[in-house]
Amino acid sequence: MRKVLIAGGVLILAVIVLAAVVPFLIPASAYEGKLIAAVKQATGRDLSIEGPVHIGILGGVSLEAHTVSLSNAPGAPDAAMLTLAKLDVGLKLIPLLSGDVEITRLILTSPIVHLNVDKSGTGNWTFEPAPARPAAGSDPAKTTKNAERLKQLHLGEVRIVDGTMTYADARTGKHQELTKLQASLKLASLDQPLDLSGSAVWRGQPVDLLLNVGKPQAAMEGAQTPVTLKLSAAPLKLDFQGDAASKPVLKADGTFAVSSPSLREAAAWAGSPLKAGGTGFGPMAVQGKLALAGKVAAVSGLSVSLDQIKGSGQMSADLSGKVPLIKGGLTLGDLDLNPYLGRAGAAVPSQASATSSGEASRAVSGPAPVAAPVTPGSGWSDAPIELAALRGLDAQLALDVTSFKFQKIEIGKSITAILLQGGRLNTAFKQMTLYGGSGSGEIAVDVSGAVTGLNATINLSHIQIQPVLEAVLGIDRLSGTGNMKLNIAAYGRSQHDLIVTLGGQGALSLADGAIKGVDFAALAKDIQAFSAKGTAAAAFGDTGFSTLGSTFTIASGVLANSDLSVTSPLFHLTGKGTASLLNRTLNYEIVPNLAGNLQGGKSGVFGTTIPILVQGPWTNLSYRPDLQAALGQKLNAKLPKLEAKLLGKAGKSAGGSTKPADVLKSFFGK
Numbered sequence: 027m028r029k030v031l032i033a034g035g036v037l038i039l040a041v042i043v044l045a046a047v048v049p050f051l052i053p054a055s056a057y058e059g060k061l062i063a064a065v066k067q068a069t070g071r072d073l074s075i076e077g078p079v080h081i082g083i084l085g086g087v088s089l090e091a092h093t094v095s096l097s098n099a100p101g102a103p104d105a106a107m108l109t110l111a112k113l114d115v116g117l118k119l120i121p122l123l124s125g126d127v128e129i130t131r132l133i134l135t136s137p138i139v140h141l142n143v144d145k146s147g148t149g150n151w152t153f154e155p156a157p158a159r160p161a162a163g164s165d166p167a168k169t170t171k172n173a174e175r176l177k178q179l180h181l182g183e184v185r186i187v188d189g190t191m192t193y194a195d196a197r198t199g200k201h202q203e204l205t206k207l208q209a210s211l212k213l214a215s216l217d218q219p220l221d222l223s224g225s226a227v228w229r230g231q232p233v234d235l236l237l238n239v240g241k242p243q244a245a246m247e248g249a250q251t252p253v254t255l256k257l258s259a260a261p262l263k264l265d266f267q268g269d270a271a272s273k274p275v276l277k278a279d280g281t282f283a284v285s286s287p288s289l290r291e292a293a294a295w296a297g298s299p300l301k302a303g304g305t306g307f308g309p310m311a312v313q314g315k316l317a318l319a320g321k322v323a324a325v326s327g328l329s330v331s332l333d334q335i336k337g338s339g340q341m342s343a344d345l346s347g348k349v350p351l352i353k354g355g356l357t358l359g360d361l362d363l364n365p366y367l368g369r370a371g372a373a374v375p376s377q378a379s380a381t382s383s384g385e386a387s388r389a390v391s392g393p394a395p396v397a398a399p400v401t402p403g404s405g406w407s408d409a410p411i412e413l414a415a416l417r418g419l420d421a422q423l424a425l426d427v428t429s430f431k432f433q434k435i436e437i438g439k440s441i442t443a444i445l446l447q448g449g450r451l452n453t454a455f456k457q458m459t460l461y462g463g464s465g466s467g468e469i470a471v472d473v474s475g476a477v478t479g480l481n482a483t484i485n486l487s488h489i490q491i492q493p494v495l496e497a498v499l500g501i502d503r504l505s506g507t508g509n510m511k512l513n514i515a516a517y518g519r520s521q522h523d524l525i526v527t528l529g530g531q532g533a534l535s536l537a538d539g540a541i542k543g544v545d546f547a548a549l550a551k552d553i554q555a556f557s558a559k560g561t562a563a564a565a566f567g568d569t570g571f572s573t574l575g576s577t578f579t580i581a582s583g584v585l586a587n588s589d590l591s592v593t594s595p596l597f598h599l600t601g602k603g604t605a606s607l608l609n610r611t612l613n614y615e616i617v618p619n620l621a622g623n624l625q626g627g628k629s630g631v632f633g634t635t636i637p638i639l640v641q642g643p644w645t646n647l648s649y650r651p652d653l654q655a656a657l658g659q660k661l662n663a664k665l666p667k668l669e670a671k672l673l674g675k676a677g678k679s680a681g682g683s684t685k686p687a688d689v690l691k692s693f694f695g696k
Contacts, residue, residue, distance in 0.1 A: 058091075065096070070154040071107070072097040086130060087117045099150040103194065104140040107150055111136035116182075130182040137189040137207075145196045184211035186224070200297070204228055216243035229295050233259040239270075248273035253280070261292040268316070275320035283313040289332065301412055306365030308333050314340075321345040328356075335361055347420075355424040362431040406522040406608065413473045417449040434497035436460065449474035462507070463489035477517050480524055484512040491536055499607070501644055506539020506574060514580060525583045525608050533577045541569040544649055547597045549638060550618035570594060583608040596620065603640070612647060614640040 058079050065073035077092025091113045098107040112135035118128040142150045189207030194200070209224035220239040225232060239245060240252035250269040257264040268280010286292040290307040293300045300307055314328040324342040331337075341354035423444040430437040440458035444451070451471040458465050465486040472479035486494070492505040514530030517523070545567040571592045578587040583606065590601035603614030616638045637652040 068153070069096075071099075077112075086119045089113070089115045098140065099142070099144075099148075099152070101144060102140070102142045102150050104142070106138075107140055109138045110134055128182070129184070132181070132184045133187065134185070134189065135187045137186060139189070139191045141191065141193045143195045143197065147197065181211065181213040181215075184213070185209065189226075191226075202228075202297075206232075213242070216246075217241055228259075229297070231259045231261060231295060233257065245271050246273070250277065250279070253278070259295075261288070261295040262286045266316070276318065277320075278316060278318040280316060281313070282316045283311070285311040301415075302366055303412075304364070304366045306333050325354075328354075330356070333365060335359070349418055349420055352419065352421040352423070354422075355426075357426045358428065360429045360431075361427045364431055364433065367433070406520075406525050408520050408522050410519050411478050411521065413471065413478060416446060416451055416471070416473050419446060420448070421446040430458075436493075436497065460486070461489045461491075461493050463487050465489070477519050477523070479515075479517045481515045482512065484510070486510045491534070491539070499644075500610075503542045503644075504536075504539065504574075505542065506536030506571070508534065508536035508539075508574075510534050522608075528580055528583045528607060530580045531578065532580075534575070536574040537572065539571060539574060541571070541592070543568070543647070544640075545569050546599055546616055546618050546638065547594075547620060549649060550597070550620055550636070569599075571599075580607070590616075610644045611642065612640055612644060615652065616640060 058075060062073045062075070065071065074095045074097070075091050075093065076095075079092075080088070080090040082088045092111070094108075094110040094113050095106040096108040098104050112133070114131060114133040114135070116130040116132075118130060140150070144150075186207060186209040189204075189209070191204040191207060193202040204226040205228075207224065207226040209222065212221040213219075218241070220237070220242045222235070222237040224235045226235075227233070234257070236254070236256040238252075238254040241249075242251075244251045245253075248271050250271045253266070253268060253270040255264070255266040263285050264282070265284075266278070266280055266282045268278060268282075270276070270278040270280075286309070288308050289310040290300050292310075293307075309331070311331045312329070314325040317324045317326075322342070322344050324340070326340045327338075328340055329338050335358060337356045337358035339354060339356035341352065341356075344351040344353075421444060425440075425442045425444065427440050427442065428438075430440060438459035441456045442458075443454045443456060445454075446452075449472065451473075453469045453471075455465065455467045455469075458467075463486060465484065467482065467484035470479075470481040472481075487509050488507060489510065490505070490507055491510070492502055494510070495501040495504060510532065511534075512530065512532040514528060514532075516525070516528040518527055546569045548567065569592070571594045574590075574592045576587055576590045578585050580586075585605040585607060587604075588602040590599070592599040592601070598619045599616055600619075601614060601616045603612070605612050605614070618638065639650050639652050640647055641650075642648045
């Protein structure tokens, strides 16, 4: 019982304080010296009473002591663990004579409690009482009777007035403080309901507490009893109603509700500020049915809301391991992650400023334009990717989402499985609808090491390609419906690093689409007309196609392709080249082959096809004929005949000799 005295003072729980003080007040002849000696015997600490002490028995036993303090543990930063400006205790005398303890009042005025944990993890509330010497002829039954006195405890007025409590942990350097602590306790007996109401100021915010325990004695002995808890502060509110017990571990079963007008502000107030950027983490509400047993909690009938996100399901949390393990399934409505994203560097360029079709036409007859310098990595953020929080949690989750948004990427209904273990996050999209089609895939993010690793496998079917490319790469020059496969990997500390190290492969097949910004069929005919007449026709508009197919590889952020094939009733295009995802530039060669009704029955300029070079930044591409390649083709085709004519082996003139003019005319197809 004497050890309970000091522990109760530490926690400022009036019931425990009372249970410890009473033995030192009986009998009434126990004066100040004996009280100090008894505390020393029970705790190994020194009790000091510097002010006056009044003990009376008129109408009951009473004790009033001023300026009371209890010394701290050796090495603790504060000299006193507990100080009281005034201690006022009153007991009924008649019940006391029969072994019952009925407190008429217990008032602690201006208590100051300092709780400390040293570097070894030992709290200063761990006491070392002096070894007790059993008295000769001591009766064990009497000891048992003394232990039962707590069950016969009856309380009247119990109050804490203007208290302060501090907590310091030498292992972490953290310090907490409660000030302006006020509390009022009602407890007729330990078999009757306990009602506790109080308030305090923590981190600059007033906090109100209401606690009701049906039968405290039953809860302490391991039997469940009704419990109601309400904690209210401006940043956070918590309500619980159900049953609870404290042995062998803390157990609770009941309904709960947690809400906050701003989760971001609540986390900062609690000392764990959210490092995530963006404007999200505002209003939050969570409620459900809780089943708690020690460090394992399960919630059924879960309802959650955060900002505009709404969901329901069930969850469990196991805190017994090195990191918490979260399991469960959630059905969510519209999941928009954009409010929770930080600044990701410059925005992906749109095509609003792309070269007009008129500029594309003018590029045919003039020299190749000089593109503006592109800063390496422009548009990709160098800011560190903040995903370290993934190392502090393991999870096994299933999500059923109505819609999903991430930056410009929009996905319809999807079913997703999430596995997070040891800083490795694997997200499997079992089913998803997007951009008019469907898809599946798997994305793995590894933050277990010094850099972030990324692997992704995506399969999309019957999708509209234009919104996909515009969302991912900021390109809107290609439209059509079809399929895409992608398998990529990257690593790094930032978005820029991931693009630099990006590698992989993929395939694309489209139907009934268009290459926007230039009409390659008209452009090829324009080149033909220019070579024949010296004037250029316009190449405005788009290149509509029936089919488009291509495979590609990616290495160090550069996409390479050599088998582009585009067909329509009027032409067939082939192409090859590279695209720098880092610099957002293109270096590509298109080879058009026009149908006879477009090229007058000829197979291209000078009887051959002239490739078209597409080069420059994605937002300002230029188009020009590759005359050098065309001449190379012509030379390869004409050189054997030219050699024969020059050597007089064939093609003699009417006069019996070969004329140089005839040779040149033959070479140029005139």
